[in-house]
Amino acid sequence: MSYLPRKNKLSIISFAIYSGILTVIEIIAVWISVQILQISRAIASGEEIPSIQNHYVDKLLQDLQISQKLFVLGLVAFVFFLFRSLFQILLNKKLLQNLGESAAQLSAIGIGNIVKQNIFAGNHNRLGELEYSLTTGIDKAILTIVGSFSILISDILLILVILVYLFFYDITTAGILFLFGVTSFLVVNRFATRKLKSIGRTKAKLDITLSGEFRDTLSIAGEARNTKFFSDIVLNVKNVRVRQGYLYSLQTIFPYISKYVLELGFLFFAGLLTSYKLATGSISDAASAVGLLFLGGSRLTPALLRAQQSSQAIIGALGPAEQALTTIKFSEDLAQKIETRQFKSPPKIQVRNLDFNWSKDNPIFSNLNIDFPAQQLTCIIGKTGIGKTTLLRLLMGDLKPNSGHIVFSFENESTLDSSSLVYVPQEPHLMSGDLARNLFLSENDFQNRINEIKNLLIKLDLNRLLNIVDVNLNHSKSEKNILNQLSKGEKQRLGLARALLQKANFFILDEPTSALDVRTAKVTIQTILELKERATIITVSHDENLFSKSDSIINLNELNKF
Ligand SMILES: Nc1ncnc2c1ncn2[C@@H]1O[C@H](COP(=O)(O)OP(=O)(O)OP(=O)(O)O)[C@@H](O)[C@H]1O
Ligand SMILES: [Mg+2]
Numbered sequence: 146m147s148y149l150p151r152k153n154k155l156s157i158i159s160f161a162i163y164s165g166i167l168t169v170i171e172i173i174a175v176w177i178s179v180q181i182l183q184i185s186r187a188i189a190s191g192e193e194i195p196s197i198q199n200h201y202v203d204k205l206l207q208d209l210q211i212s213q214k215l216f217v218l219g220l221v222a223f224v225f226f227l228f229r230s231l232f233q234i235l236l237n238k239k240l241l242q243n244l245g246e247s248a249a250q251l252s253a254i255g256i257g258n259i260v261k262q263n264i265f266a267g268n269h270n271r272l273g274e275l276e277y278s279l280t281t282g283i284d285k286a287i288l289t290i291v292g293s294f295s296i297l298i299s300d301i302l303l304i305l306v307i308l309v310y311l312f313f314y315d316i317t318t319a320g321i322l323f324l325f326g327v328t329s330f331l332v333v334n335r336f337a338t339r340k341l342k343s344i345g346r347t348k349a350k351l352d353i354t355l356s357g358e359f360r361d362t363l364s365i366a367g368e369a370r371n372t373k374f375f376s377d378i379v380l381n382v383k384n385v386r387v388r389q390g391y392l393y394s395l396q397t398i399f400p401y402i403s404k405y406v407l408e409l410g411f412l413f414f415a416g417l418l419t420s421y422k423l424a425t426g427s428i429s430d431a432a433s434a435v436g437l438l439f440l441g442g443s444r445l446t447p448a449l450l451r452a453q454q455s456s457q458a459i460i461g462a463l464g465p466a467e468q469a470l471t472t473i474k475f476s477e478d479l480a481q482k483i484e485t486r487q488f489k490s491p492p493k494i495q496v497r498n499l500d501f502n503w504s505k506d507n508p509i510f511s512n513l514n515i516d517f518p519a520q521q522l523t524c525i526i527g528k529t530g531i532g533k534t535t536l537l538r539l540l541m542g543d544l545k546p547n548s549g550h551i552v553f554s555f556e557n558e559s560t561l562d563s564s565s566l567v568y569v570p571q572e573p574h575l576m577s578g579d580l581a582r583n584l585f586l587s588e589n590d591f592q593n594r595i596n597e598i599k600n601l602l603i604k605l606d607l608n609r610l611l612n613i614v615d616v617n618l619n620h621s622k623s624e625k626n627i628l629n630q631l632s633k634g635e636k637q638r639l640g641l642a643r644a645l646l647q648k649a650n651f652f653i654l655d656e657p658t659s660a661l662d663v664r665t666a667k668v669t670i671q672t673i674l675e676l677k678e679r680a681t682i683i684t685v686s687h688d689e690n691l692f693s694k695s696d697s698i699i700n701l702n703e704l705n706k707f
Pocket of ligand 1: 507
């Protein structure tokens with residue numbers, strides 16, 4: 146807790162003071178209620194009306210008739226109870242806000258330390274766990290555990306105060322209520338906490354998986370534009386969310402079961418006790434009825450408040466829900482589109498009078514005209530920052546030109562569909578999970594195309610990965626870590642391997658050999674050249690080995706006016 150800022154330390158002290166005030170209000174309100182009960186009981190049983198157990202209050206009210214006295218006492222008790230509820234709502238809100246602030250600060254400090262230690266360069270799964278514990282985990286621990294704990298203490302205080310007074314008032318009633326309360330609390334708690342703990346653990350694991358899925362989806366969005374694999378990830382996200390929703394409902398329902406068991410039990414015992422006392426005549430009907438009403442009322446008020454809070458929470462959640470539903474609808478449409486994409490013939494691409502600038506002070510292209518012939522390898526060269534990657538992104542449709550056109554034409558007159566396009570960025574992203582996933586293949590495709598995959602890995606000099614092909618087939622976890630240890634050059638070729646496994650006819654490769662030595666670059670280039678049988682290839686490269694093998698070279702230094 147040394148991370149807690151001074152402001153929050155102070156607010157914890159003020160919380161203790163608030164709690165003290167709250168307890169005093171509770172004691173006064175319950176004391177007044179007991180006075181009312183004692184007077185009512187005396188009236189009902191025809192006994193002598195007792196004086197109020199406080200000299201000053203008794204004196205203050207002595208001139209009033211008995212009904213007026215009861216009315217004033219009732220009104221004051223009501224105001225105290227009301228004040229207590231309002232005070233507690235404000236206090237809890239303030240406390241939770243402060244705790245939220247602490248959680249945010251702890252997360253920020255933790256993330257800062259981790260970035261400093263450079264742990265982010267490591268294992269994807271570990272990263273997911275870290276991310277979870279620093280964000281959601283800390284929030285949950287602080288807001289839920291500490292927040293609920295403070296509310297629990299305040300509730301226990303209230304129960305204690307009521308029970309102590311009840312013991313003075315009627316030892317049998319208090320005794321039975323106390324015994325019932327303690328046993329049912331322990332039984333329900335024992336049953337529910339075990340279940341809730343395991344639900345919490347499973348939910349945390351799902352949260353970690355989900356954040357990994359999101360991270361992967363975002364990081365491969367550029368590369369996996371062309372594959373059904375992307376829609377598998379969307380489906381995965383949906384499945385995890387469905388399981389999360391199920392667990393969430395269990396988590397919400399369980400505490401309510403305990404609440405209803407307790408409430409029903411209390412009402413049942415109160416009824417039983419009242420009938421028993423009525424039958425034995427040891428207490429008057431009026432006092433029992435008032436007692437029962439008091440008990441019912443004290444249960445009803447919090448229940449009403451909670452119902453109101455729930456409905457407000459639902460209304461409050463409608464705004465974000467609407468936004469989320471629109472987004473989900475959009476991704477479903479996207480997933481469907483991806484699945485219906487078809488294979489087309491290699492395109493010829495013509496760039497005509499193209500202008501592009503990132504901003505007014507950063508113009509990149511002006512009146513650019515280039516032809517990329519079908520089924521050829523065209524290499525784009527130019528100094529760093531000239532706009533090579535920008536041009537590739539314009540060709541992919543990721544960026545829109547300010548003016549001018551990019552025209553795709555095909556021998557068979559069909560139009561370009563993005564399933565035919567594969568993009569390999571300068572630094573391909575690796576995902577969490579196994580080799581199949583990192584090749585953008587479903588489990589089935591991976592099994593069916595195993596020989597093709599092995600041959601491609603050998604061709605690209607990725608023999609090291611051959612071991613994990615078998616590991617992957619056996620679903621063994623032990624050697625998958627190799628994927629986290631790949632060098633820059635190996636990652637680059639894995640990115641190429643997954644691109645080559647796509648049935649595409651338009652390949653865009655951004656510096657595919659930049660991290661390779663001469664020998665490895667040569668074998669890789671050979672594999673790229675074989676693609677010409679079925680595809681148009683556009684590549685950016687500074688590698689002489691690559692542009693010397695190209696059919697044509699586009700030099701942006703000469704074409705670009707800026
Ligand atoms: N998202 C962006 N927003 C604004 N400016 C950008 C963005 N991406 C690139 N630029 C700018 O556009 C110019 C061209 O960048 P680009 O990445 O296309 O260069 P490049 O030729 O691929 O360089 P390199 O050889 O280093 O990869 C640079 O000045 C860069 O700062
Ligand atoms: Mg670039």
